[in-house]
Amino acid sequence: MQNTRKSLGGAPLQVVNANVAPPTTPGTKVRKMQAELDKKDSENESLRASVKNLTNALGKLDLVKAAGPIVNPTEVKNNKKDPKAPVPAKTAYKFFCDVSPVQDNMQKLWKETDAKKREPFILLAAADKERYQNEFAAYNEEKKALDMYYDKKKQEQAMAFFEAHLEAQAALKDVEAGKDNRKANKDPDAPKRPTSSYMYFAKETRSEVVSKYPDAKPTEVTTMMGAMWKQLDAKAMKKFEKMAEADRERYAAEKAVYDAKVTVKKAEAEQEEIARFEQEKKEAMELLESSKQLSGEMIIQNVGGEAMSVVSDLSNKSKKKKDPNAPKRALTAYNFFFTQNRESIKSKLPAESTNTELMSEIGRQWKALAESKKQKYNKMAEKDKVRYANEMAKYTPNKQG
Template sequence: MADTAAEVPTRRSRSKRALKDKNSSTNESANTITTKVSEFTPPISEQVIVKENLDTSTTVSQPKKGRAASKKQSTKQQQQQSPSSFEKELLEMQEKLQQLHLEKEKTEELLKAKDEALKLKDQELENRGKEQEKLQTELKKLQKLKEFKPTMNLPLPKDKEQDKKDKKKRPSAPYILWCKDQWNEIKKTNSEAEFKDISNMLGAKWKTVSAEEKKPYEEKYNAEKEAYMEVMAKEKRETEALKLLEEDQKQKMAMELLEQYMQFRQETEKETTKKNKKEKDPLKPKHPMSAYILFTNDRRAALVAENKSVVEVAKITGEEWKNMTEEQKRPYEEMAKKKKEQYVQEMEAYKQRKHEEAANLMKEEEEHMKLQKQEALQLLKKKEKTEILIKKTKQKKKQNKEDKNSDPNRPKRPPSSFLLFSKEARKALHEERPGINISTLNALISLKWKELSEEDRQMWNGKASEAMEVYKKELEEYNKTIATSTEE
């Protein structure tokens, strides 16, 4: 570009002016384009296109007039055409930019929503983790609490079947007693008769029996009934007493259990306790060894001296025992037999001892039950005494009230201010609202009493106080008359 610009002025002087004019026009067009570019701020690709156009316009290769004129016209046409197309492109680009901005905002909103959802999920997971930790700690505590064993002796549950067996039967009626006596006689005469037929025959015969024949059966029934009633009354009294005692014992046991449980809980919080295995009875005789085990015990020492392992010792002794003859096995079998006989004798003695201990325990329980019954009866007596005293006091209060109310000459206590007001208010309300309910009437009276002014209330209080003074005077006179009458 620089070489061509240097060669042009040497040929003609006119070409310099044309170049100057062209350069000035190109500069002006460039300036106008730059100002428009600064106003519209096109993208980088369009700026590059403009620069290329500028470069092409500045580079002039031919200095001739015709070419210069044609180029001037072409540049003018380009200048006229370029702004309209450029503006269109700019507008399109601006629309695209707006769309991109909107899409960006939407994506940002979606990302925010996703972030919030993720935060919520994280919080839920944290809460779940905390809850699981709490549950695990509670589980561990419950597992430890399962190991709680109270030291106190809990009462054994009553055997219902045994109670039914011990329960005395009701006495049978005179008709049934008579049937028992007559059954065999009728059965002999009517051997082929069934139960239903015999019962019908006995029923028909009982109707024909006289009162004198029925009398011994009735007397027997009455005697049995009296004895049964006495026993039942005694048992009922004992059961009531035992219930009282059980309630008292339950309360005491509950307190003791609570104390023991609290102590155990404190201990478990401090240190973890291991589960205790079931203790075996040390007095129980051990099971005797067999002939084979006796043989292995004899051979083990020699095989261990030869540095044999436990498995090898078991294999060798097993093979040797199989290969042994009956004569060789006999001494071990005799030893095992003697030990078994000894074990049987020891077991019998052990069982007998256990049976005696159980019998002693039963006796102790029976004695304990007797003591409990006595304590229960004492408690019942105390309860009955208190109930009798309460009844007597109530009866005395009733008698005193009756005595006071029985004398017609005794002056009656005057009504209070509210009662005096309610009498008059009731009359007025009945006149205003005939057929009114008692509950609504009382409610209206109480409302009116609350709405009364202080002056009106003082008036009613004055009336009540005047009536009270009159009542006191009359009571004094009445008491004096009673005192004089008693002295006479």
């Protein structure tokens, strides 16, 4: 650089020598200390953000743990008898023993009893056998539905625990590596922070300084601009202060709008969470109800490696006989999904998969299905509801049934 160059303020500048460090002034020391403090604040803020993420992730793990294991109340451990299971049917001999005087050899007495006298006990045994078969069919159907329901819940809890575990591991790595997550966590819709008066001055002046001193290093350019900023009189500085004030007002206005949007988003997120929970409860009940219907009409089980249709048509004479002319009840969206996708899902499972595992997988895929894809089945269900309503309007119950 030549000694004849002038500064923008009119006074001659000292020669900038790349080999000689600029003189250290009190102002330079203050700026250096401030820069170091800002750096420390940034590092501390980064660490706090990482610790917060880790705390949140560990909190999710604690929530899953606090929920406790999913317990299926229908499971019976240690080969104990299920107290809710139907009472086994009595034999004719047992009915005979119940009403006969106790003797040393009841079996001999039963064998010696006349066939005509045995007949009432045989009829009682036949009726009790039919009672047991009906009760066991209903009990077994309900148990299958509940097994499927609780297996699905166990899978969901295991997945939630696994995801929380992965999130905690990622957060721990961030803490250990000192990763700065502020930018990643910054909302892109947040308003841009206000620009200071000095930054407006620097934006306006930098190109002029760089053009005058093309060989100057960035640090030297910054030093020159700092010196020029200090030399500005009140009138010249007022221009940039007005620009900064206008930008602060802009930021305050945008921040108010942004804060309002954040409040609305939080409220919407809470409502979505409530709606999601209600929807999950609804789907769980649909799954349970569907399993009860399908176990009696459509379920195909694997028995000894061979396919066997199970049609639950055991008559329960204690219940009112169903009118065969009554309209078929409307199917749910899940029913239509089940019917159309069951075989394709089954073909992708291992050959040894049980019916409970199949039902759980179908339920899982239904829950994971995007709402846009569920619309197809929702429309089918709505159409079937209309069909059922129309048929019921024309239906006359058979009173003799």
